[in-house]
Amino acid sequence: MIIVKGLKKKYGNNQILSGVDFAAYAGDFIVLLGTSGSGKSTVFRCMTLRESWDEGELIYNGANVDKSSWKEKLKLRKEWAYLEEKPNLNKNRTALKNVISGRFLMTSIWKLLGVEEKFDALDMLDKVGLQNKAHLVLDKLSGGEKQRVAIAKALVQGAKVLVMDEPITGLEPESATRVLDDLKNLCETQNITVICTLNQINLAEKYANRILGLSDGKIVVNVSGRRLTQREKDLIN
Numbered sequence: 001m002i003i004v005k006g007l008k009k010k011y012g013n014n015q016i017l018s019g020v021d022f023a024a025y026a027g028d029f030i031v032l033l034g035t036s037g038s039g040k041s042t043v044f045r046c047m048t049l050r051e052s053w054d055e056g057e058l059i060y061n062g063a064n065v066d067k068s069s070w071k072e073k074l075k076l077r078k079e080w081a082y083l084e085e086k087p088n089l090n091k092n093r094t095a096l097k098n099v100i101s102g103r104f105l106m107t108s109i110w111k112l113l114g115v116e117e118k119f120d121a122l123d124m125l126d127k128v129g130l131q132n133k134a135h136l137v138l139d140k141l142s143g144g145e146k147q148r149v150a151i152a153k154a155l156v157q158g159a160k161v162l163v164m165d166e167p168i169t170g171l172e173p174e175s176a177t178r179v180l181d182d183l184k185n186l187c188e189t190q191n192i193t194v195i196c197t198l199n200q201i202n203l204a205e206k207y208a209n210r211i212l213g214l215s216d217g218k219i220v221v222n223v224s225g226r227r228l229t230q231r232e233k234d235l236i237n
């Protein structure tokens with residue numbers, strides 16, 4: 001379980017986050033909505049420890065992250081993958097090699113030479129429906145397929161929480177649906193937590209089990225199990 005409590009962050013004199021509060025549980029699919037510049041990526045960068053914050057607490061499985069040792073923080077960075085809009089992949093390598101390279105830093109050399117990683121990576125590619133494209137060079141994959149390779153790579157690295165900025169931006173509707181279906185499936189079958197931004201409220205309503213709305217540096221909408229009311233939509237637009 002993740003608790004974000006009173007998160008505050010300034011850039012210069014600009015108070016971007018002025019007390020962000022929310023909780024996420026294993027298996028949640030959370031969509032964070034908010035206008036451009038409202039601070040969604042800032043929340044993501046802080047909660048994945050890519051950036052520091054001024055005030056507030058981040059609690060993961062009962063422990064205050066700020067007070068954790070560097071070893072704990074390193075573990076958390078591994079468990080909370082931050083996937084930015086453009087997947088960070090090598091376009092000249094195959095899908096499989098891209099996924100395996102995610103494992104490189106966390107495994108010993110002798111194990112690398114074995115087939116275990118390869119099988120794990122193939123299993124993961126299968127979970128995102130790409131086993132038949134494992135040996136294709138990334139350049140030959142569509143945008144949605146690349147996004148799914150990035151998801152498989154994060155999971156092979158040990159991610160339990162996928163924090164994603166606009167995972168479907170620039171994708172054809174069919175590819176976008178496939179990415180969101182896969183993410184939903186990972187939440188439901190593997191207990192992975194997904195926290196992402198989406199531009200379309202209707203997709204957030206279709207896929208998320210919780211919708212958060214960020215405005216004026218705070219969470220002003222926190223809804224589960226139903227569509228947003230017009231008033232709630234107005235609050236975040």
Ligand SMILES: Nc1ncnc2c1ncn2[C@@H]1O[C@H](COP(=O)(O)OP(=O)(O)OP(=O)(O)O)[C@@H](O)[C@H]1O
Pocket residue numbers: 011012016034035036037038039040041042043
């Ligand atoms: N490193 C930085 N230094 C100064 N200001 C920054 C920095 N990063 C972000 N900002 C500012 O903080 C605000 C929030 O940015 P952020 O990227 O979190 O918004 P966002 O909601 O993710 O926007 P978008 O939907 O357009 O990606 C913006 O006004 C942005 O200009």
